[in-house]
Amino acid sequence: MISPGQKIIQxxxxxxxxxxxxxxxxxxxxxxxxxxxxxxxxxxxGKTFALFLPFLADFIxxxxxxxxxxxxxxxxxxxxxxxxxxxxxxxxxQEVCDNLDIPWKIATRTGDTPAAEKAALKKKLxxxxxxxxxxxxxxLAQKEYPQIFKSLQVVVIDEWHELLGTKRGxxxxxxxxxxxxxxxxxxxxxxxxxxxxxxQTANSKLPTQKLKIWxxxxxxxxxxxxxxxxxxxxxxxxxxxxxxxxLEKKLLIKSIIPENIENYSWSGHIGLKLLPxxxxxxxxxxxxxxxxxxxxxxxxxYHAILDNYPEYAGVMAMHHGxxxxxxxxxxxxxxxxxxxxxxxxxxxxxxxxxxxxVDTVVQVGSPKGVxxxxxxxxxxxxxxxxxxxxxxxxxxxxxLLEGAALKEAIKRGIFESRDPMLLTMDVLIQYMVTLxxxxxxxxxxxxxxxxxxxxxxxxxxxEFNELLDFITNGGKTLAQxxxxxKVEVENGLYKVNSRRVAMRHRLSIGTITSDLSxxxxxxxxxxxxxxxxxxxxxxxxxxxxxFAGRSLEFIKIKDMTAFVKKSNAxxxxxxxxxxxxxxxxxxxxAMFREKLDEVAHxxxxxxxxxxxxxxxxxxxxxxxxxxxxxxxxxxxKSREGHHLLFYPxxxxxxxxxxxxxxxxxxxxxxxxxxxxxxxxYGFELLTDEDIPIEQVLEDASxxxxxxxxxDIQHSLNANEMAKRRFRDxxxxxxxxxxxxxxxxxxxxxxxxxxxxxxxxxxxxxxDNLLVxxxxxxxxxxxxxxxxxxxxxxxxxxxxxxxxxxxxxxxxAFPIMVDSLGREKLTTETLxxxxxxxxxxxxxxxxxxxxxxxxxKVGITRKKGF
Numbered sequence: 045m046i047s048p049g050q051k052i053i054q055x056x057x058x059x060x061x062x063x064x065x066x067x068x069x070x071x072x073x074x075x076x077x078x079x080x081x082x083x084x085x086x087x088x089x090g091k092t093f094a095l096f097l098p099f100l101a102d103f104i105x106x107x108x109x110x111x112x113x114x115x116x117x118x119x120x121x122x123x124x125x126x127x128x129x130x131x132x133x134x135x136x137x138q139e140v141c142d143n144l145d146i147p148w149k150i151a152t153r154t155g156d157t158p159a160a161e162k163a164a165l166k167k168k169l170x171x172x173x174x175x176x177x178x179x180x181x182x183x184l185a186q187k188e189y190p191q192i193f194k195s196l197q198v199v200v201i202d203e204w205h206e207l208l209g210t211k212r213g214x215x216x217x218x219x220x221x222x223x224x225x226x227x228x229x230x231x232x233x234x235x236x237x238x239x240x241x242x243x244q245t246a247n248s249k250l251p252t253q254k255l256k257i258w259x260x261x262x263x264x265x266x267x268x269x270x271x272x273x274x275x276x277x278x279x280x281x282x283x284x285x286x287x288x289x290x291l292e293k294k295l296l297i298k299s300i301i302p303e304n305i306e307n308y309s310w311s312g313h314i315g316l317k318l319l320p321x322x323x324x325x326x327x328x329x330x331x332x333x334x335x336x337x338x339x340x341x342x343x344x345x346y347h348a349i350l351d352n353y354p355e356y357a358g359v360m361a362m363h364h365g366x367x368x369x370x371x372x373x374x375x376x377x378x379x380x381x382x383x384x385x386x387x388x389x390x391x392x393x394x395x396x397x398x399x400x401x402v403d404t405v406v407q408v409g410s411p412k413g414v415x416x417x418x419x420x421x422x423x424x425x426x427x428x429x430x431x432x433x434x435x436x437x438x439x440x441x442x443x444l445l446e447g448a449a450l451k452e453a454i455k456r457g458i459f460e461s462r463d464p465m466l467l468t469m470d471v472l473i474q475y476m477v478t479l480x481x482x483x484x485x486x487x488x489x490x491x492x493x494x495x496x497x498x499x500x501x502x503x504x505x506x507e508f509n510e511l512l513d514f515i516t517n518g519g520k521t522l523a524q525x526x527x528x529x530k531v532e533v534e535n536g537l538y539k540v541n542s543r544r545v546a547m548r549h550r551l552s553i554g555t556i557t558s559d560l561s562x563x564x565x566x567x568x569x570x571x572x573x574x575x576x577x578x579x580x581x582x583x584x585x586x587x588x589x590x591f592a593g594r595s596l597e598f599i600k601i602k603d604m605t606a607f608v609k610k611s612n613a614x615x616x617x618x619x620x621x622x623x624x625x626x627x628x629x630x631x632x633x634a635m636f637r638e639k640l641d642e643v644a645h646x647x648x649x650x651x652x653x654x655x656x657x658x659x660x661x662x663x664x665x666x667x668x669x670x671x672x673x674x675x676x677x678x679x680x681k682s683r684e685g686h687h688l689l690f691y692p693x694x695x696x697x698x699x700x701x702x703x704x705x706x707x708x709x710x711x712x713x714x715x716x717x718x719x720x721x722x723x724x725y726g727f728e729l730l731t732d733e734d735i736p737i738e739q740v741l742e743d744a745s746x747x748x749x750x751x752x753x754x755d756i757q758h759s760l761n762a763n764e765m766a767k768r769r770f771r772d773x774x775x776x777x778x779x780x781x782x783x784x785x786x787x788x789x790x791x792x793x794x795x796x797x798x799x800x801x802x803x804x805x806x807x808x809x810x811d812n813l814l815v816x817x818x819x820x821x822x823x824x825x826x827x828x829x830x831x832x833x834x835x836x837x838x839x840x841x842x843x844x845x846x847x848x849x850x851x852x853x854x855x856a857f858p859i860m861v862d863s864l865g866r867e868k869l870t871t872e873t874l875x876x877x878x879x880x881x882x883x884x885x886x887x888x889x890x891x892x893x894x895x896x897x898x899x900k901v902g903i904t905r906k907k908g909f
Contacts, residue, residue: 047076048108049101056097056143065090067289072098074285076105080257082204082271085289086422091260094287095200096120096137100146102197111145117195120172121223123180123216124202126392127154127369130174131376133202137172148172153179156369177207177215178554181474184219185481185550190226196255199223201274204259205415206394208270209462211555211776214471217497220257221276222479225493227255262422264415265461265631273464278496294431295421297454299438299447300325301655308441310659310857314341315408315439316348322406323353325435326386329404331379334388335420336408337626339364343618345408346388346593359385362593365392366561366619367573371592394419405432409439410446412695412724413629414453415460440858441659442725445643446628448652449635460629466499469813470777471555473511476538477778478553480515480531481546484539487512510813512538521809530778548781557772564591567599567607579619580606588616628695628724630831637693641672659854666853668845675842678856679737680849686735689856691726694835701756701827702835703727706746708759713740721859728859737846747839756827763806765822766815771798773814773821 046054050072057064064072068090071083075098085091099120104110124130130152137150151170153162155178165173169192175183183189199220207213259274261267271286300321302308309317326332336342346362361375361384372392378384382401387393394416405424411417421434436447453459472494479485491508494500513519516538518528530545531538540546561574572592583589583598588611590596597611628636639653648654663669670676670691678689692702699722707718707729719730729735740746756762774780780797805812823829852860 047101047105049104050076052104052144053097053101056140059143065094065289065291067287067291068094068097071095071287072101074287075099075256075258076102078256079283079285080275080279081285081287082259082261082267082274083287083289084261084263084267086262086291086293086418089289089291089293091289092133092136092202093140095258095260096140099198100140100144111147114147115168116171118169118171118173118192119195119197121180121193121196121199122172122174122202123177123199124174125176125206125212126203127156127176129202130154130176131373134174150174153183155179177212177219178556180219181215181478181553182550184222185478185546185553187482189482193223193226196223196227198256198258201257201259203261204270204274205261205264205462208261208264208273209464211465211468211471213273214465214468214497214499215475215555217273217276217499218471218475218494220274221493221497224255224257224276224278224496262415262419263457263459265459266463269464270462273498276496276498277501293422294425295454296431296433297421297436297451298434299436299444299451299652301444301651302438305441305444305655305658309439310441310854310861314344315437316345318437319345319348319352322408322435322437323349325404325406329433331382331384331401332386332404332406333393333402333420333423334386334406334408335393335411336388336390337411339366339390340618341408342388342390343590343593347590349386349388350593356386359383361387363387363389363392365390366575367592368571370571371573391416393423403430403433405434406437407434408437410436410443410628410632410724411450412626412632413460414450414458414631414635417450418454418459441656441854442858444652444656445639446632446636448650449632449639451650452639453631453635458631458635460631464498467503467507467817468499469507469511469817470773472500472503473515473777473814474549474553474555476511476515477530477540477549480538480540481549484534484537486536487538507813514813519809519812521804521812528779549778551784552775552778552781555776557775562601563605564596565605565607567609572596572608575606575619583617588613590616590618627697627828628693630695630834633694633724637672640670640693644669644671663854666851667847667849667855670845673842674845675839676855677737677741677844677846678849678853679846680851681734685730685732687856687860688729688735688737689726689859690729691855692835692839693725694831695828696722696724697826697828698831698835699723699727701760701829701832703729704759705752705755705832708755709743709746710735710737710740713743723859726855726859728856741844741846747836749833749836752833752836753823753829756823756829760827762819762822765826766818767799767802769821769826770802770815770818773818774798774801777814779814 053072054064067083067085071094074081075095083091083094085094103116103119107113122133124133134150134152141148141150148171150172151161151165152174153165154176166186183192186192201207201216204213207216257275257279259271261270264270267286271284275284300318302318322334326334334345336345342362342364346360349356349360361378363372363375375384375387379387379401402424405421407417407420411420417434417436421432423432424430424434425432436450438444438447476485476490479490487508491505494508495503510519514528515531516529516533517523518525522528530540530542530549532541533539540549561576562580563574564572566572572594575591580598580601583606585598585600587598588595589598595611595613595616596608597613599607599609601607639650642649643653643656643660648657653660660669667678668674668676676691678687678691680687690702690706692699694702700720703720703722707716707720710716710718710729714733714736716731716733716735721728721730771780775782775798779801802815802818805815809815849856
C-alpha cells in the first residue's frame with residue numbers, strides 16, 4: 045500500500061517529468077521502513093533527492109497538516125565535508141519544499157555563516173540544517189544543546205568516503221554517538237516513533253533506534269566497512285541497509301598523447317608542453333574544468349593560459365581552497381549561470397557541487413588514485429544519463445602508463461579503500477573538553493558511549509582514565525601548569541567553568557591543521573584569500589608574486605595580514621603550500637605494475653603503451669624491462685659516486701622508507717653514507733664509495749620483514765618524524781593555542797612549543813598516549829608501513845635482476861632529476877643543472893626534460909612546486 049507521502053513524492057517526479065531510478069525507489073522503501081545505512085551512488089545521479097524526498101514523505105505521513113505546520117524543531121541534520129556543497133544542496137531542497145507547499149526554510153551553518161544568522165538559528169531552529177563536522181561540534185559546545193536535537197529524526201553524512209579515514213571522520217563518529225544518546229533519551233520517555241505508515245510507541249519492538257543515520261558515499265573498496273564505521277557497533281544489524289545505485293555511468297576517458305614522445309619530458313609535474321592540445325579541447329567544449337593536483341600548479345596553468353590565450357580573459361576563472369570565500373562563491377555562481385568557458389581548479393571542486401554546464405574535465409598530471417580520478421571525471425556530464433568526458437594530461441612520459449593503468453582500473457571496478465582511523469586520542473581529548481564546555485559529562489556514561497564508536501571500540505578504561513587525568517590535572521607531566529588544567533570535577537560531573545578556557549576551546553574546535561595562514565588583502569581594501577606564513581616570511585616589500593590570478597606587489601605585513609597592490613610585472617614567485625605531492629595509491633601501483641608486465645611481454649593493446657614504445661625500447665637496450673616476477677636494480681658509477689637504483693613501483697612514501705631501510709641494511713655489510721632520492725616508481729641510493737651490491741644481495745635478510753620496525757627505527761630519524769606529527773596532534777588535543785582571530789601565534793613559536801612539549805613528554809612520560817600516537821601516525825602515514833611490509837613480501841617472491849649500466853636509463857633519469865632538489869650550494873639554476881647532467885651522460889631524449897613553460901609565460905618556479 046502506497047502511503048500519502050509516497051503519492052505526493054511520486055507526483056512531484058511526474059510534474060518534473062523525471063523518472064525515479066530503481067535505487068531511489070529502494071531508498072524510499074527502506075527509509076520509510078525505519079532503516080539506517082549507506083547509499084552508494086555516483087555523483088550526478090540524484091542522490092540528494094534519493095534521501096531528502098523519503099524524509100519528506102515520512103514527515104507528510106506523520107503530519108497531514110504538513111502545509112500549515114510550522115516550528116517543528118530540527119528534523120534533519122545534513123553534514124557535508126565542504127562548505128561549498130551546502131549552497132547547492134540547500135537550493136535543491138528549498139525548491140522541493142516550495143513545490144510541495146511545505147513552509148520550511150532550509151538553513152546552513154558553517155564557518156562562513158554570518159554571526160547574525162548563527163544567532164538567529166539559536167532562537168529559531170529550521171527543520172533542515174546543512175552543516176559541517178566542525179559546526180556540529182560547535183553546536184555540542186553550546187549550553188543545553190540537547191534541546192537543539194530533541195526533535196531530530198535523521199542525520200545524513202554526505203560524501204562519507206571523503207571523511208572516512210580522516211580525523212574529521214572520527215569527529216563525525218563521536219558526534220553521532222552523542223546524537224544517538226541524546227535522541228534515545230527522548231525515546232525512553234515515550235516519544236512517538238515513525239516507521240513508514242505506522243506510528244509506534246517506545247515500547248514497540250520496532251525500531252530500537254529513534255535516530256536514523258544515513259551516509260552517502262561514492263564507490264570505494266570497503267563500502268561495507270564504511271557503513272560499519274559510520275553507524276557504530278551499537279546499531280542493530282537488522283536495522284542496517286546498503287542501497288547501491290548500480291547506474292552504468294557513461295564515461296569517456298582519453299589520454300592526450302604528445303606528438304613526439306621521444307622529445308617529451310622524462311621528468312616534471314607541470315605539463316604545460318601540452319597546453320595547445322588542452323586548449324583545443326577547451327575551444328570545442330561548452331565549459332571545461334582543468335583539475336590540477338596542487339594550488340601552485342593551478343596558479344601556473346591559469347597564468348600560462350592567460351598569457352598565451354588572452355582571448356579567454358573574462359570567461360576563465362580559478363578556484364582553489366586558499367582563495368577568498370567570496371571569490372570562490374562568485375566562480376561557482378558563474379559556472380551555474382554558464383558565464384564561464386573555463387575554470388582551473390584543484391580538489392576544491394572535487395565534490396558534489398552540481399555544475400550542469402560542465403561537459404569536459406581535464407586532469408593535469410596523475411591524480412595518483414582511481415577514486416579521485418572518478419570523482420573528478422564525474423564533474424562533467426553531472427546529471428543522470430549524461431556522458432562524463434575526462435582527458436588525462438601527462439606531465440612526463442611515464443605518467444602515460446599511469447593513464448593506461450587508470451583506465452584499466454576503472455574498467456575493472458578497482459577502487460581504493462579508505463581505512464578508518466583508530467584511537468586518535470587527540471580528537472577524543474578535544475571532544476571531551478567540548479562536552480565539558482557545554483553541559484558537562486559523567487565519566488562512566490561517556491566511556492560507555494565512545495566505546496560504541498568504531499574508532500574507540502578498543503580503548504581501555506586505563507587509557508580513558510589517563511585522558512581524564514590529562515584534561516583535569518595535566519597528566520603526569522603538566523600538573524604544575526594552570527594552562528593545561530582545563531576541566532574541573534563537581535560531584536562527578538566534568539565541566540569547564542573558566543570562560544577564557546571555554547572561548548579558546550571553541551575557537552580551536554576542528555581537526556584540519558596546516559601551516560599558519562596569512563590573509564592577503566588589497567592595500568585599498570578587499571580580501572583575496574590566504575597564503576601560508578612560511579611563504580610570506582620569505583618576501584620583502586616590493587617583491588612580486590602571483591596569487592588569485594593576479595600579479596601582486598607585497599607592501600607590508602600587519603596583524604597577520606599581508607597587504608598588496610596590483611603589479612604590472614610579468615615575472616613573480618608562485619606560492620607553495622604544504623602537502624604538494626601525493627603518493628601513488630596501492631591499487632594504482634598494482635595496476636601500473638601489471639601494465640608494465642604487459643609491456644615486458646610485448647603486449648601493446650593500449651594507446652599509451654604504443655606511444656611509449658620508443659622509451660621502453662631504450663630502457664630495454666640500456667638495462668631491462670622488469671616482468672611481474674622480477675625486481676629490477678640498476679647500478680652504475682659516475683664522478684658523483686656509486687649509484688644504486690631500485691624499482692618497486694610502490695609510490696614515493698613507501699620508497700622513502702624502503703630507501704632508508706636498504707641503506708641501513710647495506711651499511712651493515714659496509715659502512716657508508718648515502719644520499720637518497722625517490723619518485724613514485726623507484727629510488728636512488730648514492731654514495732661516494734663502491735658498494736659490493738652482489739654480496740649484499742646474497743644476504744637472505746636484505747628484503748626480509750623480520751625486525752622491520754626495529755630496522756626502521758635505526759634507519760630513520762623516527763624521533764624527528766614523530767615530532768613533526770606531534771605538532772598537529774598537540775594542536776588538535778588543545779596543548780597549543782594558535783591565537784585569537786587576527787592575533788595568531790607565529791608559526792615558529794608554535795613549532796618551538798610543540799617541540800618542547802614533545803621532548804618533555806619523551807623524557808619524563810615516554811608512555812604518554814599522544815606521543816605514542818605521534819609515532820604510530822609517522823609509521824602509518826609518513827612511511828605507509830603496512831604497504832612497505834607488503835612490498836617487501838612481494839619482492840621476496842621475485843627474481844632479482846641486477847643490471848650494471850653505463851648511463852642513466854629512462855627509469856633512472858627522473859629519479860636523478862629529483863635528487864637535484866636536494867640542498868646544495870650552487871649558483872646554477874635547476875634547468876642548467878639538468879641540462880649539464882643530460883650532456884654528461886649523453887642520455888637520448890633527456891633534453892626534453894620539462895624545465896621550462898611556454899616561452900611567453902614569465903613565471904619563476906621555486907623549489908617545492
